[in-house]
């Protein structure tokens with residue numbers, strides 16, 4: 001695809017991304033169903049999760065492409081969905097694609113990772129009728145991560161650095177990112193009830209994903225790993241049979257959070273849990289496609305600043321705007337090389353998923 005066509009897949013804001021996705025569907029004669037979130041967008045636009053089903057409604061094989069679980073990370077997945085629609089009809093028999101665009105439209109529009117409930121949606125798919133997971137180490141660092149003033153003092157940074165050294169980098173990352181259910185103004189808050197996006201995602205699957213027998217899903221994220229590299233992170237609970245299948249589909253370099261081969265860490269309540277619960281009839285092979293943007297230190301600092309703003313607020317509008325812009329930049333590098341790399345890998349993973357679903361099953 002020529003560079004100017006790749007550029008055209010990427011957007012400057014949520015409203016533009018939504019319009020591009022819906023236009024690509026309309027060009028193919030495919031209707032889009034909107035699940036509207038009754039809140040205003042950043043510039044007053046409608047907020048919605050848009051769904052396009054491409055292919056026979058009774059197809060046994062279903063690719064599910066998911067964007068915007070983490071709001072601001074949605075630019076990348078949205079571009080891939082729009083590009084995939086532009087590739088034309090699904091290139092395999094008995095196979096359809098379910099595009100779920102902007103699962104967290106509030107975060108996408110307002111440049112947040114979290115939902116309007118300050119929930120990290122990928123920590124929200126837990127059983128709320130059972131005791132919620134406890135993340136003790138997070139409780140120790142909550143106030144240090146989001147101190148009263150921003151930028152943080154030297155003393156604050158020194159205390160966090162000391163804890164990182166004491167616990168180890170991986171354990172520190174786990175404390176921050178595993179998910180926590182005790183601080184509703186904190187980082188990676190999983191909530192006390194299903195978020196609007198959780199309920200909506202399940203509603204979409206109940207409507208569109210009950211006919212299929214095999215699901216291959218790709219959930220697109222950004223912010224972890226080397227710049228422009230799409231890490232394929234295995235996203236099923238079954239570590240044996242499904243992992244072997246995932247390797248056959250997406251390659252041997254597929255990583256796993258549970259074995260520690262991923263730059264990511266295990267998390268409580270990822271969105272694939274909802275998929276497993278709502279589509280028990282289907283064999284599932286799921287991957288997170290995580291595109292690197294900037295070094296971890298830059299991304300974590302941007303996340304702390306943005307959450308600090310959410311927690312404490314700022315009377316200084318320029319300070320607040322600078323924090324929001326830095327946050328968006330941390331998850332969405334708007335450069336040609338990055339965007340070309342994203343499209344090339346997104347397209348490849350999509351086509352691998354389609355052909356994987358055609359492979360004879362050995363299990």
Ligand SMILES: [Zn+2]
Nearest residue numbers: 070073221222
């Ligand atoms: Zn993410």
